[in-house]
Amino acid sequence: MADTTAVDGAVSITGRTPWQITRARLAKDRGTMVALGAAIFFVVLAVAAPALTAIGVINPYDGNSKLVGGLGSLPIGPAGGVSAQHWMGVEPGTGRDILSRVIAGLTVSLVVAVCAVIVSVVLGTVIGLVAGTAGGRVDWWLSRLTDFVLSFPQTLMLIALSTIVIDILQAAMGSDRTPASMVFMILVMGFFGWPVFARVIRGQVLSLKEREFIEAARSLGANRRRIYFKELLPHLWAPILVYTTLVMPQNIATEAALGFLGVGIQAPTPSFGSILNDSVHYANSDPAYFIFPGITLFLVVLSFNLLGDGLRDALDPKADRQ
Template structure:
């Protein structure tokens, strides 16, 4: 082949042309991939915004109460035509000063009570989820990694705890346990009721999560990075919390967002049944329990708190579903 022919062949070489015109492709971290998926999911982003709004309202409600911006305990007898009467005005006394109207019989501002009830619900739900996550993560990692008799023991313990119906135990143990907490800690009934619900919901919630973590650990513990850590003499603590735990943040995050609305609904249900937070302390359950008696005469008293509870639960459910899809490594292949 002559020199001119070789130069012509090199000039028309498609591989060389592609190499010369190649554009460097930047890699993306897992978090960048997840963030891109979330931004594309408009429903999840709206749910995230609504959930953040409710969390901010719950956090600022005690401050607004302290500085007099809202007052969930102030009786406004002039707004109900006297104590025991229905609100004055249309749709439960809705006005610029009282956007959700006022409470029948007392005239207390309904928006103030809903915001204070939101604080109670989120404190109980978040604390119970934290207990479930901590216990479930530790037991799931230890059970899945150790195997043998340790795995058998924790598996039977999970089965034992799951055999108790959570709602029934909450109702059955509420009175005596709350009284014991009041006398032992020297606190009022509302803090004792909150501690009771947090402890019971957190204790009965960890087995579900422990099973999820155990299943993840069973596949992770055979991976090369775990074997490499063992070969270098890493102890159990390092393998548990330095090698395995960073790979479990995705199911932990999804679990938290999916269980949060369940705990919020459970707290409201207990208050509705009369075994949760008791009046005059505002909570979704106690407000809805009282509003049933005015369902026909003052429907706004039921609609506004019920709609707020519905939006809170729906926002966290949609956020959990969106996170689960975004964290799925096979999502882009479907």
């Protein structure tokens, strides 16, 4: 795509790179830009949460018995104890600030989701590159391996393996259950997530390897390493970026679901799943305890979903370029 300008009666053509074209499309898509801003806000908030906890801006662990009372130790005040000091109210029974726990839980969810995506991207990209380039028996065996991994239900495997694997990791790491649970979810979600990337990358490689620039590189004596990393990989960043943003919200939702089922991050470490699991017991007496964390989780997942959809449209070479 190019921009045309008239200079002294002559037409000057200025070419634009694919990245410039993508940025121009994204700038015109207000919904995607809003989603990008929201996603950046949540990421920055998650990264800053440990520092905010250390300096006392948020306090997700210490409660205040003076903020709860009455039947069931419900929060004192309207909407679950919402006030200028507690924007989302306080937790029934303990008086802990819900906003602080939601922010700390956001950190846990994003760490697990991002690390799991990295594992999936690395495994899927390598296997997809090798399968698409090598062809023949190598492609057949790697494709069957992909089908084999896809045949396992991820959530069921996470639940079934949780007790045994977390205990092993806890003993090996010499730590409490929370880090072991996070490592377990990262490894299992990452392992069962790579086949999607592998299939996408393999399909792209099958198309790219027949192009003239690949044939030229081979005729000049380029080895497989150069073809993989210098010729093919630079042309695969677009699908990798798009599927990364699409898989991220799935991993966030999976982590929350596991915490809700009691096989993810356990109390007192906050996570979306554990918070929502506790809040359902107060659904009638203190609905705000469920609504505020639930809306936050919804907005986090929605922002990454919309961002992924917008990036997919912006990076589509067949999209309208006017």
